[in-house]
Amino acid sequence: MPEPTTTLWEVFIRARNGLSHRHAGSVHAADAEMALQAARDVYTRRGEGLSIWVVPSAAIVASDPSDKDSLFEPTGSKIYRHPTFYEVPEDVGNM
Amino acid sequence: MYSQALNNAPAEPAADDPRFQARIDAEDRIEPNDAMPEAYRRTLIRQISQHAHSEIVGMLPEGNWITRAPSLRRKAALLAKVQDEGGHGLYLYAAAETLGVSREELVDQLLSGRAKYSSIFNYPTLSWADIGTIGWLVDGAAIMNQIPLCRCSYGPYARAMIRVCKEESFHQRQGYEIMLTLCRGTEEQKAMAQDALNRWWWPCLMMFGPPDTLSPHSDTSMRWKIKRFTNDSLRQKFVDATVPQGLHLGLTFPDPALRLDETTGHWAFGEIDWDEFRRVLSGDGPCNRERLAARRKAHADGAWVREAAQAWAAKQAAGREAA
Numbered sequence: 001m002p003e004p005t006t007t008l009w010e011v012f013i014r015a016r017n018g019l020s021h022r023h024a025g026s027v028h029a030a031d032a033e034m035a036l037q038a039a040r041d042v043y044t045r046r047g048e049g050l051s052i053w054v055v056p057s058a059a060i061v062a063s064d065p066s067d068k069d070s071l072f073e074p075t076g077s078k079i080y081r082h083p084t085f086y087e088v089p090e091d092v093g094n095m
Numbered sequence: 096m097y098s099q100a101l102n103n104a105p106a107e108p109a110a111d112d113p114r115f116q117a118r119i120d121a122e123d124r125i126e127p128n129d130a131m132p133e134a135y136r137r138t139l140i141r142q143i144s145q146h147a148h149s150e151i152v153g154m155l156p157e158g159n160w161i162t163r164a165p166s167l168r169r170k171a172a173l174l175a176k177v178q179d180e181g182g183h184g185l186y187l188y189a190a191a192e193t194l195g196v197s198r199e200e201l202v203d204q205l206l207s208g209r210a211k212y213s214s215i216f217n218y219p220t221l222s223w224a225d226i227g228t229i230g231w232l233v234d235g236a237a238i239m240n241q242i243p244l245c246r247c248s249y250g251p252y253a254r255a256m257i258r259v260c261k262e263e264s265f266h267q268r269q270g271y272e273i274m275l276t277l278c279r280g281t282e283e284q285k286a287m288a289q290d291a292l293n294r295w296w297w298p299c300l301m302m303f304g305p306p307d308t309l310s311p312h313s314d315t316s317m318r319w320k321i322k323r324f325t326n327d328s329l330r331q332k333f334v335d336a337t338v339p340q341g342l343h344l345g346l347t348f349p350d351p352a353l354r355l356d357e358t359t360g361h362w363a364f365g366e367i368d369w370d371e372f373r374r375v376l377s378g379d380g381p382c383n384r385e386r387l388a389a390r391r392k393a394h395a396d397g398a399w400v401r402e403a404a405q406a407w408a409a410k411q412a413a414g415r416e417a418a
Contacts, residue, residue, distance in 0.1 A: 005197050006405070025255070026189045028198055030401075030408035042185050045178065046262070065128045 008057040009035040011042075013049035021053050029054075110134040119320050124250040127193040135319055138312065139249050140194050142321065147187035148205045148212035152386050154180045156220040157229060165223060172269045173226065179262050186255040193251045206391050214372060215302050217380030224277055224284075224291035230270015232292075232299045232337065238263050239333045240303065243323035252321075271340065278344045285345070292341065293349045300364070301372040303330040309369075334362045 006028040012021035024043045029035035035054040044052070063071060079085050088095050108115045110132040118125065125131055154177050161177065164170035188198055204210035215233055220226065241263065244256040277288040304310060304326040316322040324332075338355075341348055352365030374380065 005199055006401075008192070025186055025258075026192075027185070030404035031411060034404060034408075042182050045175075045182060062128065065126065066130070 006030055007035070009039070009054040010057050010060060011035075011039040012053040012055070013039075013043060014051040015049055017050060021051065024048070026057060027054070108132050116318070119248050119318075122320075123248075124253065125248055126250045134315070135321075136194050138316060138319070138321060139252065140191055140196050142316075143187055143191040143194075143252055144196070144201050144204065145211050145213075147184045147191060147201065148210050149216065150180045150184035150187060151205070152212045152216045152390065153233075154184075155386055155389055156216055156218070156382075157226060159220050160223060160226050163223070164226075169273070176230070176266050176269065179266065183259045183262070186258055187252075190249075190251040190255040202394070206387070206394055208378070208387060211376065213302060214375040214380065215298050217375050217382045217386060218295070218298050219382050221294075222287050222291060224274070224287040225295070227270050227273030227277060227288065228291040228295045230266050230268075231274055231340070232270075232295055233302070234263055234266040234270060235337060236299050236302045236333050238267060239329050239336070243329075246320075246323060248320040274344055274346075278346065288344070289346050292346050296349050297367065297371075298375075300330060300334070300367055301369075301375075303327075303333065305369065305372070306367075331361055334364055335360075338362045 007030065008026055008028055009032075010026050011024045013024045014021045024039075027035055027038040027042055029038050032054060036052060039052050039054050043049070075081070108130050112132060115130070115132060115135075125135075157173060157177050157180075161170060161173055164173050188201055191201060192198055201210070205212070215236075220229070238260065241256050241260050245253055245260055247253045247256065274288055277284040307313060307325045307327045310326050313322065313325060317325070338348065338353065350365045352363065354363055355361075356363050375383070378384075
């Protein structure tokens, strides 16, 4: 019989200062300290990062993929939110 | 990778749902919470977990030589390589878990002997030259298989494979370097390299799986873009890439039928012993029992560590509540 499930943690790594943390993968660990150690061993064997965040996977609230259209589609028609929507004569130069 | 438990399971499309196939055909990536046919999910769980098990069991034949590596340089490289294989196994287990299967279930499938892993790891590593040959050929074959998987239709698997492929190229180069050193060495060293190639060549060709005419899952996997190339075409690519590397070493391949076909530009090779492949896969290879016994022992020996970690975490949590 499989043993009880340990907590799943999502791992985020900052590759270097100036960049944001980025999702790298996940690890299993009993607590936060061990999750950090496991994340260090599994995801930073080649200098991939300067900082690690671990977050219990269950703490992440995700949008439902089936809501994709109602959430994101409305912005598709709002092309006036992009600079290219507006006309500026060429002789005005870069703007 | 990605909290699969957060959303309600979407209505599940049929295996031949034209909308799902249209997404695949448009090179859209399927992500964990997306609707997917049950057969697509099952196929991926099987393939990704077999792949993960192969990485984990694959640590054993090489681990056998860590303490006997001929120099500190070789020892450090081999340690790093075996550690990578462990990491690759973990990336892949995490990718499989996004499909709704638990880590414990997957480990249990391996230890109980229900899950399969690559047939290649059931062969013994008899000499140091085997370590060179594994890096050069086994990792070479794995890279051939894995590069197209970086474009697999299932996002988490593709992303795991990108990481794996980046790391894997060091494995192959360190293996070839070992072979090069042996082949430039004494007569005995070169004979050792030749002997290793003789033993590993055919099992490496089997790594690509049964021929296309007998491959049970190929068609569906190709249609779903889990696989991009057939077993036989990847095998041919591997032979074409590898034979010149072997000739450069001054070694000969244990296949009298091997010859360059001038018209196609491909290396033609002899008949593979598929009976041996089936025997090894079904549990009757030279090291199947030993490999599983080693995994079971490692798991059992680690039980107290897992229990202690859980107990410590529970105690800390209780302490925080009391405070």
